[in-house]
Amino acid sequence: MAACPAGRRSSPIVAPAYVGAPKPEPPLLTHVASLIANAAASEDDGGFHGPSIEEFFPPVLAFEGTPFELDRVMLIRILVVAIIIVVFWLGTRNMKIVPGRGQSALEWIFGFVRQNIIFDTLGEKRGRRYEPILMTMFFLILSMNLTGVIPGLQVAGTARIGLPIVLSIVAWIMFMYAGMREKGGKFWKDSLFLPGVPWPLYFLLVPLEFFSTFILRPITLTLRLTMNMIAGHMLLVLCFSATQFFFFTVLADGNLIGLLGIGSFAFGVAFTVLELFVAALQAYVFAILSAIYIQLAVAEEH
Amino acid sequence: MNIVGQLAPLAFGLAVIGSGIGVGIIVGKTIESVARQPELQGRLSSLMFLGIALTEALCFIAIAVAFIPFPAP
Numbered sequence: 297m298a299a300c301p302a303g304r305r306s307s308p309i310v311a312p313a314y315v316g317a318p319k320p321e322p323p324l325l326t327h328v329a330s331l332i333a334n335a336a337a338s339e340d341d342g343g344f345h346g347p348s349i350e351e352f353f354p355p356v357l358a359f360e361g362t363p364f365e366l367d368r369v370m371l372i373r374i375l376v377v378a379i380i381i382v383v384f385w386l387g388t389r390n391m392k393i394v395p396g397r398g399q400s401a402l403e404w405i406f407g408f409v410r411q412n413i414i415f416d417t418l419g420e421k422r423g424r425r426y427e428p429i430l431m432t433m434f435f436l437i438l439s440m441n442l443t444g445v446i447p448g449l450q451v452a453g454t455a456r457i458g459l460p461i462v463l464s465i466v467a468w469i470m471f472m473y474a475g476m477r478e479k480g481g482k483f484w485k486d487s488l489f490l491p492g493v494p495w496p497l498y499f500l501l502v503p504l505e506f507f508s509t510f511i512l513r514p515i516t517l518t519l520r521l522t523m524n525m526i527a528g529h530m531l532l533v534l535c536f537s538a539t540q541f542f543f544f545t546v547l548a549d550g551n552l553i554g555l556l557g558i559g560s561f562a563f564g565v566a567f568t569v570l571e572l573f574v575a576a577l578q579a580y581v582f583a584i585l586s587a588i589y590i591q592l593a594v595a596e597e598h
Numbered sequence: 599m600n601i602v603g604q605l606a607p608l609a610f611g612l613a614v615i616g617s618g619i620g621v622g623i624i625v626g627k628t629i630e631s632v633a634r635q636p637e638l639q640g641r642l643s644s645l646m647f648l649g650i651a652l653t654e655a656l657c658f659i660a661i662a663v664a665f666i667p668f669p670a671p
Binding site: 349412416417508512515516519520523527581584585588591592 | 640641644647648650651652654655658659661662665
């Protein structure tokens with residue numbers, strides 16, 4: 297092995313005592329990493345491929361080139377809408393006073409959304425007016441998020457930014473409509489010109505408030521939902537593709553490092569449970585933030 | 599020693615330090631308040647979600663910027 301050329305520093309972990317000395321045994325972590333890299337380099341397909349953003353743009357299946365392209369994500373969205381329609385139609389078909397099993401399960405989740413999200417934030421009277429659209433948003437986002445963990449479907453319908461953008465534009469128009477309907481022109485004055493502030497500060501405060509209320513709210517609603525789903529999906533793809541790499545590529549070569557696949561499989565299972573929780577949580581947060589924005593828009597100042 | 603890699607994930611990681619601490623403070627304070635007055639749980643959890651939404655706003659802008667392919671200088 298050639299001595300280190302002059303002017304180039306080697307890693308402090310494996311620094312030789314003098315130029316030309318035999319390199320000391322590398323510590324365990326770099327040993328494992330170089331083993332994996334060697335195993336990977338010896339494969340003819342190039343080794344381990346982690347997930348990239350191309351995960352979210354699967355191959356187009358129909359109508360290529362038109363705005364109505366169908367790929368896996370769009371087919372999942374259409375399927376989820378069909379399933380929602382069927383489930384709610386079947387659940388509300390012959391409603392009895394003493395409910396059966398399906399109806400009482402549906403009533404439980406309906407009651408939870410109604411009570412915790414809509415009536416607790418908006419009150420009973422106003423809550424009934426905005427109840428249909430908030431319910432629709434909650435169930436749509438919940439079902440679209442949950443497809444991220446169903447095997448076979450495996451990508452969330454909300455993972456591409458189109459659907460969250462539409463939903464957050466609807467929520468944005470909704471709270472502006474609510475404010476203007478209940479307070480008229482006073483809505484703009486109350487949200488931008490906060491009371492109890494000396495007037496020279498308005499020059500600083502009004503642009504800031506405008507940006508924060510009317511521009512930042514829809515952007516953050518969109519990005520929160522999209523980025524949670526993208527990050528969760530990429531994490532799951534990473535864990536499970538690492539498991540496949542360890543078991544079928546490294547272990548098949550006889551390399552015992554492949555037993556790390558057990559660890560990455562355990563991580564995959566744990567992150568799937570986390571992904572279920574995050575799916576429900578993001579639907580809840582979207583719905584309750586929309587309700588809170590409506591409530592702030594119609595609130596009477598002092 | 600040459601370190602090569604991408605700067606965008608590193609920048610995003612640094613950006614969320616503040617958001618993480620902020621959200622932790624908000625949720626901790628809400629839990630304290632609910633422990634003192636359990637009957638206010640509904641109102642306080644609404645306020646908590648509103649506070650989290652505002653605190654995490656910059657975090658989401660940071661992750662979106664991390665995905666933008668800036669041209670190399």
